[in-house]
Amino acid sequence: MYDELQQLDELSRRKFIQYSAKALLGVGLASVGQTPLWASQMVRKPTAKNIIYIYLSGGMSHIDTFDPKPGWQDQGPVETIATNVSGIRVSEYLPSLAKRMDKLAIIRSMYSNQGAHEQGNYFMHTSYEKRGTIKHPGIGAWLNSMSGKTNSTLPGNVRIGGSNNAIGGAGFLDSKYEPLHLGNPEEGLPHIKRHPSVDEIEMQERMELARMMDLTFHQKYPSKKVRAYSDVYEEAIKLMTSKDLEAFDLSKEPPLTHKLYGDSRFGKSCILARRLIEHGVRCVEVTHGGWDTHNDNHDNVAQLTNPMDVGVSALLDDLHYRGLLDETLVVIGTEFGRTPELNSNNGRNHHPTAFTCVLAGGGIKGGQVYGATDERGHSITENGVTVPNFNATIAYALGLPLDKIVYSPSGRPFQVADKGQPIKALF
């Protein structure tokens, strides 16, 4: 209710945009008697221009991390600890993040209707249910297609870790918004050097020849996919000679940075994410996998949380000191939570009924908890947040138009976060 009330004051801020709904309101009401759904009240000045999305694939156990239930019989051997914000407690697996709670907004009332990994992951990334007939874009593709790149040589959308077969990539948008995938953060950008046997002149000749050979094909099929294909060549060549390539080189960071972010691959990925954001990459997603703790839940969660706790803490500090946290939204997302009850293998099963996600930076007001679950973390007791609403909040922070209808090539209408509404209490 609170949110809906907050949305009411925003119409007064229109200046340049011509608000067609204004004319409609009168007519629409008189003839049909219903408020037009398209009357947008959702855009405001953005606080973030970049996003670092930390995706915990497999389904993070909410009750062993950000939503602990000390009185619950199946909480297991994990204690709760105080944070630097009084009244907010988290699990002892997150000692460093607890000290940075003033920067975090924990959403404890996420829910989804997708209980399988792939479908849940897809829903989290796109706000749409997985369908056979269409591929929906993820937030990085939306951001880059609507606002464009900052650095014209580097890709605008990068994904570190996880599989190459990205969920929530470019979807039906132009293929050029597909994220660049880097398997190992320490290997830098592979295949970026010119082959030693090919000199500069020969390289240019080859490109020229390729252009000549492709010319008739391009004229015959002037479609998006073909264009994107030749764009890739051009961008790759531009990148090969760019000074921004050093963004991918983690050895440029002092030993202290490496120490602060931790020795894990996830930590390295966070350093790379920060470097890329500094170099004008707008969206970096870091995948941290293995959260599907059906067996030995507590041992596994403890091992998984450690690199995340250290890495994300260092990332937040680093962004903060560099003055970048204000304009960089940091998201911790996962496809679902895990059951309050331990199974016979001391594990927890999938639990989309309630789970936790975290936002920080990018205009988000830190030190708050939004929503709550019951005494065992099973059901939501207040302020439930759907996946589209969560994604709408992200898009809202980035200044994207939530109710802009974008058509797929097949003519079907889509929106950044489906019909999600941003949670304004978080800002």
Place this chain on the structure above:
Amino acid sequence: MQLRLNTTIRLRSYLFLFIAAPLSMTSAVEEMQDMEMAADGMSAAPHAQAGVTQQELALFEAAQLVMKNHCYNCHGATKQKGDLRLDQEVAATTGGESGVPSIVPGDAHASYVVERMLLPREDEDAMPPESKTAVTEAGIQAIVAWIEAGAVWPDMHALRKRISTYVEIDDPETEAIIDAIDSVGGKAEYNSWDDPRIRVDLSFTDEGKLNEALAELSKFGDQLIWLDVSGLDLPSSFYADLGQYTNLQRLHLDRTKVSDADLAQLVGLKQLVYLNLYGTQITDAGLVHLKQIQSLEKVFLGGSKVSSTAAKQLARSKEELVVVHR
């Protein structure tokens, strides 16, 4: 075009590299094209209207909502009872078996569809048939209002435009500056989709193009609210010119060679809220100027030459001020 093809082997490898992939894409491309054409076909209306008013659109949609629920099951794409289709302009205005036009634009009383709807429910010609749900009073009114107003059928293009409430900020002068900055590797964009103020990031400007970019930048004047010039080797004139950006709220000078004296030029920025001096050579002496910027809320001094005592003193000088220093 100059080409040096020495051996056929080389040619073959070229062919393999650049031709194989496009060929394998052909079928996918055709599929895409089909889809794009289908989409375009939808927007190409039988006779495009120059301008459909918002009112006409609203009337059309209200009427369509009713007709979709009550008419199209039997007189639509799948079934055409009595040879009648109502979901298409041409068919509906010609009529079916009876030869009487179902819809006469501008005249609801002459429109057969209205006549049949207004018949008593028990009449055997009443539409929808007695066994089906009757159209409500309000529903009939919606159809009548639409027909009376000329029964305008907007084309797909108008409908699409209508659904999206956003008319993108389309100021040709601003667009020209944005494009010019873009062409030298910088990035200028509107603050958000409903806000015409401008954010500019010049930190990735192409080498040697900085002065060009700065010249373009000055055209924004008071439209500029964010400026990022981090890591750049800025000419001293840059600081002297800063005063013209009277609405500047956020300024990134991190990793630049900004000097203590240069900061004096910032005093005129009455809206400045955020100032990033991370990794600069600023010393305690430069902070004097910052104290004069009343609007300042956040200053980043990490990695600079400022002492922690001076940073703390700056933070104490104003209640609202957050100084980040390490």
